[in-house]
Amino acid sequence: MNAALRSSLRLAGILLAFVLPFTALLAAAHRLTLPAIEASLAAERLAFLNEVLPQEYYDNDLLADILVLPPTPEFGQSAESQVYRARKDGKPTALALEVIAPDGYAGRIRMIMGITYDGTITGVRIIEHHETPGLGDYVDLKKDKDRKRPWIRQFDGMNYPTVPDAQWKVRKDNGRFYYRAGATISPRAVIVAVHRAVRYTVLHRDELFGEESAK
């Protein structure tokens, strides 16, 4: 065996000797933090759901009563999506689901919304968007400068069966939603997506509540 090969093997061996203890360190850290990470993930999801679906609507384990939907264009979903089902005393009360508006100013706007059994919207929140900072991003509650009357809260308490389809538009298009000058594309996209989702949900509520939970 020549010297170069021997030296290479020696270095490889040393490198391996360093790799093993550090792999063990990572494995230990992973096992140690896993329960805490899972707990914070569940708490985060629940807190997020509670934003659109207040706790008084349900007494079941929201994170366990999940329906997995096939791709549903009415929710803007081109892949499988999940519906969280709220029940109180065993009776269906509301749903929380993810909706995508495909036509934001800068691509998709992902949101989560809560809808009661009788078609009242309990809340809408934007999860992810790429709208222009300072212009169209007021659809996102966190970015909305108007703290007293945030744009997204217009949906709160709207009851689909009592609001005619033609009113689900910004005022510029003769609808009932106000908007801010200079940015109508983002609110339009959100309103259209919410409208489509709430209409579908009301029409199909018994299927959405009825089917067996995935978990």
Place this chain on the structure above:
Amino acid sequence: MNRETLKTLAWNGVWKQNTGLAQLLGLCPLLAISSNMVNAVMLATATLIVMALANVAVSLLRRWIPHEIRIPVFILIIAGLVTVVDLLFNAWFHGLYMVLGIFIPLITTNCIVLARVEAFAGKNPPLESTLDGIFMGVGLLWVLALLGALREFIAHGTFLGGIDLVIPGAEAFQILSEDYHGFLLASLPPGAFILLGCLIAAKNWLDERTSRIAASSPAPAHQHISQASGQI
């Protein structure tokens, strides 16, 4: 280790060789995350922990690290420690973890960490190396904190925005009136560059002023500090 060394290490880390103002290493997190003070301080704290741990680990192991493969071994050590810090943040500061996101794993590629390991910890005993890591981290921390506070104030008129991610229930201070429309530039990367430039200018001005005063008086009290060596 004597007091002189300690002083030199502290002075180099916190001021003279400051990572943010003099070495200008690791600007990616500096500029991306310093849009408010809480994010900036927490990312700098994570970097500080990694630097101190990486320095002490490399210093302890330096006898067994062959010169030819020292960089892969350093990166292995740094990446391992960063991953541990990443997991700890995810577990116990989850809200903040979501904000800092990719920038925690990216500490691995922050060249300041590798630079201190290569230039200092690889050649010095563990105690000095730990202190070097800590002081370099403190230097980064105060610059990031100042930059974050300035950017947040100019952009939103608030102080300690996002504090609820660290201390649940705590609230940010609204310093300017609620009607302040904000100055978007400060919260975007160009604003970070501009403000960092101002901070560097301020440091250079102070340094120049100090050396002018030192030159005019025959026996300055802290001359030994400014002549300290041992940095890259």
